[in-house]
Structure formats: structure tokens, C-alpha cells
Amino acid sequence: MxxxxxxxxxxxxxxxxxxxxxxxxxxxxxxxxxxxxxxQGSLVRNPDGTLVGSALIGQAFTSERYFHGRPSATVAPDPADASKTVAAPYNAANSGGANLGPTNPALIDRVKADVAALKAENPSDPVPQDLVTTSGSGLDPDVSPEAALFQVPRVARARGLSEDAVRALVAGQVQEPSLGVLGERRVNVLALNRALDAQGR
Structure with a gap:
């Protein structure tokens, strides 16, 4: 044997x-x-070496002065009760989607609230789908060019810039599909916000 x-x-x-x-x-x-x-994670640093994020993992930008990414459905353990979870946007340690079906009332209510908030911010344009839907990973660092352009009026107002100047900044950050065919046209939100800060206002 x-x-x-x-x-x-x-x-x-x-x-x-x-x-x-x-x-x-x-x-x-x-x-x-x-x-x-x-x-090493496609880390992004300021010229002084300060770490500001990753080109591959989104961040929760909440200030009116910055472009916002897609909603994130990632969670983390609840500090008050380890058997429960709490929302933790862009939590790279717990990548995943919400897994809520299209008829789930929680998803419907969240999307309706997001659409209403975005329409209040820019009533003249239709709300791009990726500003109210989460990605499968919850960590998507990019938005569509349409989603970035939708946010131009808010960012321009908050920064005291002309909308044309901010639109030109968005246009300069649009990335084409890889090899011309893989993926969609996209804008990296961190790169766009860094370019915005470089304007000095």
C-alpha cells in the first residue's frame, strides 16, 4: 500500500x-x-510624497467642491454590534455589491432619493445611470463622461469657476477604451479632482 x-x-x-x-x-x-x-496598488501621491489614494479604488468625495464617484455598497462591521454591518463606502477590505434586486424597496427608495438630490443639484439635465447605481465591486474609481459633465454646474458654483472651464477640465480627463475596444469611455474621479485642485481655486 x-x-x-x-x-x-x-x-x-x-x-x-x-x-x-x-x-x-x-x-x-x-x-x-x-x-x-x-x-503596489497604483498608488497616487502628491509631489511631496503624501499618499492621496489609488487610481484603482474609488473614494467617497462628499464636498460640493469635488466631483463625486458612483455610490458604493461596501460595508464594515458595526462597532456597536459585531453581528451587524454598517455602510462603509469604498471599503477595499470588503469589496462587493448590495445584491438587492430591482424590486427591492430599499434599493428603490435609495435610488429615488439619490435621483431627487441630483435633480435638485442640476435640474436641466437627465441624471446619468452610473450616479445612482453601484458597481459590482463597490470600488469603481471611474464615472462616465456624462456623469462628470452632469456635476459641472455644482462644482463650478462651489469653486467660483466658469462652467466652460470645468467642462474643459473634464474633457481633458476622459480616457478612451483600452486598446480602442475594451471597456467604455471613462473619467477617473481622483485624477479629475486632483486636476481641479491644481487650478488653485
Whole structure:
């Protein structure tokens, strides 16, 4: 019987070492060598070295002076009761969507409230879908160009800038689909807000 078990155990040990240790370490090393910034999380820093975020993970911008990203459905443990959770937008440790169906009253009420708030902010334009819907990860750092342009009047008012100047800033931040066909046109919210701050107002 040992004669039959030995090859199986040797194969298990070999595959565990190759696929569980050697391969992941090799890929991590290659990624770190070829793409050091991306391998470290695509971190974004100010010129003085201060960390301001990641190009891959959204942030909860709430000030009227900044463009806002998509709603986030991520949660965290409730400090008052560990058996419950509380909303924690863009919580990278707990990526996930709300999993609420289209007929769920909580989702319907939340979307209606968001639409009403956005219409009060800009009554002349239709509300872009991505400003009231969450992404599957809850961490999406991008919005559609339409969602960014919808927010131009609010940001321009809050900053004392002309709407045309803010629209031009948005246009300069639009990223085309990768390789021309992968994904959608998008605007990275952190990059846009950093460009806005660079205006000095």
C-alpha cells in the first residue's frame, strides 16, 4: 500500500510547491519588476510624497467642491454590534455589491432619493445611470463622461469657476477604451479632482 501512496504524496508535495509557492512568488517578482507602480496598488501621491489614494479604488468625495464617484455598497462591521454591518463606502477590505434586486424597496427608495438630490443639484439635465447605481465591486474609481459633465454646474458654483472651464477640465480627463475596444469611455474621479485642485481655486 505504501508503494501506491508514495507517488501520490510526492506528486501532491511537488504540485503544492510549484503551484502554491514557486509560481505565485515568480509572478509577484515579475509583476514587481515590470510594473512596479501597478504591483503596489497604483498608488497616487502628491509631489511631496503624501499618499492621496489609488487610481484603482474609488473614494467617497462628499464636498460640493469635488466631483463625486458612483455610490458604493461596501460595508464594515458595526462597532456597536459585531453581528451587524454598517455602510462603509469604498471599503477595499470588503469589496462587493448590495445584491438587492430591482424590486427591492430599499434599493428603490435609495435610488429615488439619490435621483431627487441630483435633480435638485442640476435640474436641466437627465441624471446619468452610473450616479445612482453601484458597481459590482463597490470600488469603481471611474464615472462616465456624462456623469462628470452632469456635476459641472455644482462644482463650478462651489469653486467660483466658469462652467466652460470645468467642462474643459473634464474633457481633458476622459480616457478612451483600452486598446480602442475594451471597456467604455471613462473619467477617473481622483485624477479629475486632483486636476481641479491644481487650478488653485
Amino acid at each position: 505504501l508503494r501506491h501512496l508514495r507517488p501520490t504524496l510526492v506528486l501532491l508535495a511537488a504540485l503544492t510547491l510549484v503551484t502554491g509557492l514557486a509560481y505565485p512568488l515568480a509572478m509577484t517578482g515579475i509583476a514587481g519588476a515590470l510594473f512596479p507602480a501597478q504591483a
